[in-house]
Amino acid sequence: MHTYLEAIREGIWEEMERDPAVFCIGEDIGVYGGAFKVTEGFIHHFGSDRVIDTPIAEAAIVSAAFGASLTGMRPVAEFQFMDFISCAHNQIVNMVAKSNYRWNAPAPLVLRGPSGGGVSGGPFHSQNPETTYAHTPGLKVICPATAHDAKGLIKSAIRDNNPCLFFEHKFLYRRIKEELPAGDYTVEIGKARTHREGRDVSVITYAAMVYVAQEAAEILAKEGIELEIVDLRTIAPLDREEIANTAKKTNRVIILHEDHKTGGIAGEIAAIINELAFDDLDAPIVRIAALDTPVPFSPPLEKFFLPKVEDVVREARRLRSY
Amino acid sequence: MKAKLNKAREKSASPAERSHSGTHSANGAGTKFKSGEPIRFNSHGIPDYRLEVPDFHTVEEWVDGEFRYKVEGDLSVEPPPLRDSKYLNKEQTIDIYRYMLLNRKMEQTLENLFKQQKVVGGVYLGLGQEGCSCASAYGLREGDWIGPMIRNQGALLVRGFKPRDVMMQYMAKSGAPTGGRDAGSHFGDKHKHHIAAPISMLGDLIPVLAGVALGARMQGKNIACLTWVGDGGQSTGPTYEGFNFAAVQKLGVILIVENNLWAYSTPVDRQVACRDLADRAIGYGVPGFIVDGTDPNQVYDVTYEAAQRAYAGEGATLIEAKMMRMRGHAMHDAAAYVPKDYFEYWKKRDPIVRMEKYLLEKRWLSEKENTALIAAVQKQIDEDRDFADASPYPEGSTAGERVFCDNAVEIGFGYGKPKFKKSDKQRAAKSTGAVHLS
Numbered sequence: 001m002h003t004y005l006e007a008i009r010e011g012i013w014e015e016m017e018r019d020p021a022v023f024c025i026g027e028d029i030g031v032y033g034g035a036f037k038v039t040e041g042f043i044h045h046f047g048s049d050r051v052i053d054t055p056i057a058e059a060a061i062v063s064a065a066f067g068a069s070l071t072g073m074r075p076v077a078e079f080q081f082m083d084f085i086s087c088a089h090n091q092i093v094n095m096v097a098k099s100n101y102r103w104n105a106p107a108p109l110v111l112r113g114p115s116g117g118g119v120s121g122g123p124f125h126s127q128n129p130e131t132t133y134a135h136t137p138g139l140k141v142i143c144p145a146t147a148h149d150a151k152g153l154i155k156s157a158i159r160d161n162n163p164c165l166f167f168e169h170k171f172l173y174r175r176i177k178e179e180l181p182a183g184d185y186t187v188e189i190g191k192a193r194t195h196r197e198g199r200d201v202s203v204i205t206y207a208a209m210v211y212v213a214q215e216a217a218e219i220l221a222k223e224g225i226e227l228e229i230v231d232l233r234t235i236a237p238l239d240r241e242e243i244a245n246t247a248k249k250t251n252r253v254i255i256l257h258e259d260h261k262t263g264g265i266a267g268e269i270a271a272i273i274n275e276l277a278f279d280d281l282d283a284p285i286v287r288i289a290a291l292d293t294p295v296p297f298s299p300p301l302e303k304f305f306l307p308k309v310e311d312v313v314r315e316a317r318r319l320r321s322y
Numbered sequence: 323m324k325a326k327l328n329k330a331r332e333k334s335a336s337p338a339e340r341s342h343s344g345t346h347s348a349n350g351a352g353t354k355f356k357s358g359e360p361i362r363f364n365s366h367g368i369p370d371y372r373l374e375v376p377d378f379h380t381v382e383e384w385v386d387g388e389f390r391y392k393v394e395g396d397l398s399v400e401p402p403p404l405r406d407s408k409y410l411n412k413e414q415t416i417d418i419y420r421y422m423l424l425n426r427k428m429e430q431t432l433e434n435l436f437k438q439q440k441v442v443g444g445v446y447l448g449l450g451q452e453g454c455s456c457a458s459a460y461g462l463r464e465g466d467w468i469g470p471m472i473r474n475q476g477a478l479l480v481r482g483f484k485p486r487d488v489m490m491q492y493m494a495k496s497g498a499p500t501g502g503r504d505a506g507s508h509f510g511d512k513h514k515h516h517i518a519a520p521i522s523m524l525g526d527l528i529p530v531l532a533g534v535a536l537g538a539r540m541q542g543k544n545i546a547c548l549t550w551v552g553d554g555g556q557s558t559g560p561t562y563e564g565f566n567f568a569a570v571q572k573l574g575v576i577l578i579v580e581n582n583l584w585a586y587s588t589p590v591d592r593q594v595a596c597r598d599l600a601d602r603a604i605g606y607g608v609p610g611f612i613v614d615g616t617d618p619n620q621v622y623d624v625t626y627e628a629a630q631r632a633y634a635g636e637g638a639t640l641i642e643a644k645m646m647r648m649r650g651h652a653m654h655d656a657a658a659y660v661p662k663d664y665f666e667y668w669k670k671r672d673p674i675v676r677m678e679k680y681l682l683e684k685r686w687l688s689e690k691e692n693t694a695l696i697a698a699v700q701k702q703i704d705e706d707r708d709f710a711d712a713s714p715y716p717e718g719s720t721a722g723e724r725v726f727c728d729n730a731v732e733i734g735f736g737y738g739k740p741k742f743k744k745s746d747k748q749r750a751a752k753s754t755g756a757v758h759l760s
Contacts, residue, residue, distance in 0.1 A: 013751035020740040045749045049540065050742050055570060057563035060529040064567055067533020070512055071736035073540060094521045095530065102504045103519040105512050106727035119759045137725050161727040170759060
């Protein structure tokens with residue numbers, strides 16, 4: 001059995017064994033093994049030349065990873081928390097994302113780290129900043145929900161010739177345990193997955209919210225409402241075809257994410273359904289997302305802030321009888 | 323009403339610093355400079371290769387409702403000759419001079435093209451800074467990388483781009499290195515010239531060049547990675563983050579701070595409180611040097627020596643080159659905020675004039691040879707201008723291409739397959755560690 005976190009660790013480890021271009025860089029990833037221990041043990045096996053502890057300098061980490069990629073290396077850079085991606089925002093959106101377009105210099109690097117709430121991390125250790133980067137041309141944005149996908153997608157991200165932002169969900173790190181296929185496998189970037197087949201209402205979601213949708217589906221199944229759950233797995237590029245397919249199948253769509261509602265990817269997905277499957281809709285598209293507030297710290301506040309199973313149950317019932 | 327911008331600094335000057343500035347006046351008008359003079363050290367022990375240490379400040383004055391800058395200090399001093407290079411021979415020195423001419427004439431042509439409205443957007447000139455740009459880039463060897471800033475177009479020429487490439491960039495033509503996707507000096511080349519394309523945000527290439535040096539080292543090669551930043555640009559966070567990372571990792575990054583006194587319209591006295599930006603080397607824990615940025619020999623020598631340290635794995639070097647930006651920030655800016663006295667002082671220190679005089683006096687170049695060289699450079703510039711002018715714009719419909727690199731493309735190693743040491747024990751990825759926020 002592998003946890004979600006172990007799947008990521010094994011994916012990076014195997015890629016480092018497979019390809020000498022791959023190395024890790026970040027804060028406290030060496031002897032300490034990273035704040036969440038994703039790279040635990042790496043330094044003992046690969047050495048400090050290949051598992052590089054850096055100063056607390058996110059802009060330097062991203063830029064140095066980019067610079068190394070210009071020589072053909074494939075860096076895997078860790079943000080201790082994805083909230084700190086804002087410290088390297090300029091380097092990501094201006095230096096890295098635009099380099100192939102501007103001067104034909106591909107940037108095969110992975111920027112990874114823990115995102116998401118549900119653990120009382122407060123406003124700076126719980127955020128979901130992924131959509132900002134889905135909005136930036138030149139980046140791939142990956143948000144896995146399962147251990148299987150986490151391993152397969154981190155490997156694809158490392159092998160990809162483009163900058164990939166890999167948003168791990170810290171709530172899932174040790175809560176998800178799965179049997180993984182033996183040996184090397186990858187999961188294609190940009191392809192959604194049907195997490196649960198259903199005929200009545202589609203829930204299009206990703207990351208930790210897949211499990212919120214699943215709990216809702218179990219409750220609703222007892223009432224005869226069958227939810228279809230589509231796990232996007234990557235939000236850039238979006239799997240437009242799969243989004244349209246599920247909308248055409250159930251004719252009723254909920255888009256669920258942990259990011260804030262305003263400007264979240266749900267708005268984009270709703271627009272895609274509007275473009276590709278408007279005539280198939282039997283009800284308005286519903287968005288369920290976190291509040292438009294900072295992520296609050298205290299458990300009752302954060303619980304109120306995050307989308308809940310009962311939100312999905314309530315909205316699915318409403319759409320079913322629309 | 324009059325106020326020194328650097329009041330605080332003046333007050334806190336140590337006795338050593340005060341007595342040091344006392345020696346400046348010994349370099350007043352009439353002093354004979356010798357090119358073989360030993361180097362001096364500033365009050366913080368930073369080696370200063372300059373043959374003159376001018377003592378002037380930008381001060382504010384508010385006269386008749388007008389707020390303006392004014393120079394305080396003696397600006398009447400005649401410039402010294404160039405310092406003799408420890409390394410450059412006659413041919414190399416003439417070659418640097420040729421690149422400086424190419425740089426200036428290219429930019430003069432760009433100015434004309436701008437006036438003819440053939441340039442899209444602005445033009446950024448390195449007038450007065452050609453010596454620093456060209457001589458520093460000349461100090462590297464093949465396989466080294468550079469990360470230029472807007473006023474380092476001379477360095478692009480030294481590293482193998484042609485004036486026509488720069489001109490087509492400014493004219494937004496399809497034949498330009500970015501094919502019209504980015505402007506001016508915002509271009510680079512991974513494979514042949516080893517140039518990282520700058521972005522508009524300042525200081526950002528410093529950590530990138532550190533990463534290039536890191537990648538090369540993983541592939542078994544210590545290279546020199548030369549990049550430049552202005553007195554304005556060095557105020558940014560990435561400058562500190564990047565150069566500190568290079569220092570910690572002992573990467574061969576050579577950072578030349580081109581202190582050209584003006585960051586757009588803001589005098590350096592409003593940018594930093596220290597007298598010499600090279601003093602910051604002490605904080606980074608790397609060697610620091612001060613050079614006269616209008617003396618190509620000094621610039622070459624310190625860069626060359628920094629590169630040798632990089633090859634030997636001895637790490638980064640910080641060089642401050644002092645000079646002045648002799649035009650506005652870009653073509654639209656008349657630089658009316660710069661006191662005229664400054665222009666008079668630095669005009670006498672035009673690097674091309676100084677270099678020409680040096681070569682003629684040394685008899686490394688005769689008047690006739692010099693005239694022929696200038697004419698040959700002008701011919702090349704004219705040909706390149708005509709080529710750039712005649713080349714087409716890109717097809718608009720290609721705007722959507724190349725956002726991503728196809729995964730079928732093989733990205734090779736710049737310096738060969740990495741060779742890492744490995745633990746003698748066979749291990750597997752696993753852990754049981756405890757963490758917070760789980």
